[in-house]
Amino acid sequence: MMSSVPNTRRVNNASRYAAGFVIAVLLLRALAAVVVPIMDDTEARYAEIARKMLADGHWTVPQFDDGVPFWGKPPLAFWLSAGGIALFGAGEFGPRAPILLIAAVLLFLFWRFVEECEDAPTAHLATVLLATSAVFLVSAGAVMTDLVLLLALFIMMSACWRFSRDGDVRHGLWMFAALGAGLLTKGLMILAVGGLPIAVWLTLTKKWKPFLARLPWVSGLALAAVIAVPWYVAAELKTPGFLHYFLIGEHFSRFFEPGWEGDRYGWARGQPFGMIWVFYLIGLAPWSVLVPAYLFIKRRGLDWMDSENDGTRRELVLFLLCWVLAPAVLLTFARNIIWTYSLPAVPPAAILLAMTLKGSRNAESSAPDPLPKVMTTAAVFLGAVFIAGGFALQNPKWVSQVTYKPFVEQFKSLCPDATCRLWCFGERIHSAEYYLRGQTKRIEQVSGLFGDEHRARHFFIGLHTVVNRLPPPEMAQLEPVRRYGKMGLWRLKPKPE
Numbered sequence: 001m002m003s004s005v006p007n008t009r010r011v012n013n014a015s016r017y018a019a020g021f022v023i024a025v026l027l028l029r030a031l032a033a034v035v036v037p038i039m040d041d042t043e044a045r046y047a048e049i050a051r052k053m054l055a056d057g058h059w060t061v062p063q064f065d066d067g068v069p070f071w072g073k074p075p076l077a078f079w080l081s082a083g084g085i086a087l088f089g090a091g092e093f094g095p096r097a098p099i100l101l102i103a104a105v106l107l108f109l110f111w112r113f114v115e116e117c118e119d120a121p122t123a124h125l126a127t128v129l130l131a132t133s134a135v136f137l138v139s140a141g142a143v144m145t146d147l148v149l150l151l152a153l154f155i156m157m158s159a160c161w162r163f164s165r166d167g168d169v170r171h172g173l174w175m176f177a178a179l180g181a182g183l184l185t186k187g188l189m190i191l192a193v194g195g196l197p198i199a200v201w202l203t204l205t206k207k208w209k210p211f212l213a214r215l216p217w218v219s220g221l222a223l224a225a226v227i228a229v230p231w232y233v234a235a236e237l238k239t240p241g242f243l244h245y246f247l248i249g250e251h252f253s254r255f256f257e258p259g260w261e262g263d264r265y266g267w268a269r270g271q272p273f274g275m276i277w278v279f280y281l282i283g284l285a286p287w288s289v290l291v292p293a294y295l296f297i298k299r300r301g302l303d304w305m306d307s308e309n310d311g312t313r314r315e316l317v318l319f320l321l322c323w324v325l326a327p328a329v330l331l332t333f334a335r336n337i338i339w340t341y342s343l344p345a346v347p348p349a350a351i352l353l354a355m356t357l358k359g360s361r362n363a364e365s366s367a368p369d370p371l372p373k374v375m376t377t378a379a380v381f382l383g384a385v386f387i388a389g390g391f392a393l394q395n396p397k398w399v400s401q402v403t404y405k406p407f408v409e410q411f412k413s414l415c416p417d418a419t420c421r422l423w424c425f426g427e428r429i430h431s432a433e434y435y436l437r438g439q440t441k442r443i444e445q446v447s448g449l450f451g452d453e454h455r456a457r458h459f460f461i462g463l464h465t466v467v468n469r470l471p472p473p474e475m476a477q478l479e480p481v482r483r484y485g486k487m488g489l490w491r492l493k494p495k496p497e
Helices: 004-035 042-056 075-086 091-118 119-129 134-139 145-166 169-186 189-203 209-214 217-238 242-256 273-283 287-298 309-331 339-358 371-393 404-414 431-437
Strands: 063-065 421-427 440-444 458-463 478-486 487-492
Touching: 004 091, 004 431, 042 063, 042 075, 042 091, 042 339, 063 189, 075 145, 075 169, 075 217, 075 440, 091 119, 091 134, 091 339, 119 134, 119 371, 134 145, 134 273, 134 339, 145 169, 145 309, 145 339, 169 217, 189 209, 189 287, 189 309, 217 242, 273 339, 273 371, 273 431, 287 339, 287 404, 309 339, 339 478, 404 431, 404 458, 404 478, 404 487, 440 458
Parallel strands: 421 440, 421 458
Antiparallel strands: 458 487, 478 487
């Protein structure tokens, strides 16, 4: 009895240290969400869609531009960001605040799940690994749909595991509720990153018959339908053609057609086959490098694959592996993907890495706890990232490579009058639109503004390569104001006397 007291005290201390560390990470991420400008293109585009939703009342179908519906994603993430803007304003923190809250909720649910499946020390370790992985850290405070989907996915997967253990109908209903939320976030993607791993796991464990027989299909599908179907019907009725574009174009053409020309809102990214595996390594950094290096140095294997482990743990490991690998195998053949597609795999990968670092359950209790070393390593990693980011924010040339906020601020300082206008050369510049509350438009030529008596109130931003393609007579009427790298700010010269 006496020997259990120090162990209990050690576990309690580890809980406090781990909780304090994760809270500190979230606070640092919140600070970054306040001071880092809204980034082009994806984050600024989604922030502007959420701002338009709140300003113009387009709650059913988000608007990409005035009178142009956005069919690229369902609205759940935009609803959340619009709510954040309503509470905190259309600055940096407003649209990001709900995503930060979701990150905190997800980390708490994740910790509880790992503690339930393994033990408290593994839960502490896995939560720290998840919170400090590159793709989670970036997504935790960015205006994107990925973290909203991850919360729905995690609820689905954790409920699936619990349902497989006890058959409790409530866990089955949580699976379907998460399915409905996922359909409102990224559509059928929830089936690729959640449904596919579950199907593979049930097949490999030969549990699909009893699992499917006990699943509350009628009430569960009704619950998912109540959550998601009304919006899909309303969106199609309001903007005919939505269902075909979203279900066919966004789910199949985007992934399997290199340079898909049907993209209405950007461009398709043609990646090499198998790029998802590289994104996995990047997304899980630095742990995707440091943990294998540690195992190599210590000459340790994967203890969770020991035959001594009980059947439940082997099933858990297989469940986590299916969660990580099944979507990656599918996306190996996808061409139009980005690095955030690695995010759904990070929670199960973090659990597997924590189990690896912890070692076998049969290890002696006196074995050194890896948590202090992991937190120290994470602190060094985060410190380097935030210091580098702080220096970058002090240099407008670097900031202007990812956002046009410095140009917008320069424009406002030179011409605070509401009659001034900022035009964008070439492609739409979403960060400029967001920071100017939509008061900027694309322009291809400037000759149409020559007759304006107050022509000096017209400013222009864009790439120098685009501006240099203007006819010489138009170029002669532009006065350079500021240049940061490849981008610049110009104004129209005053009308000659």
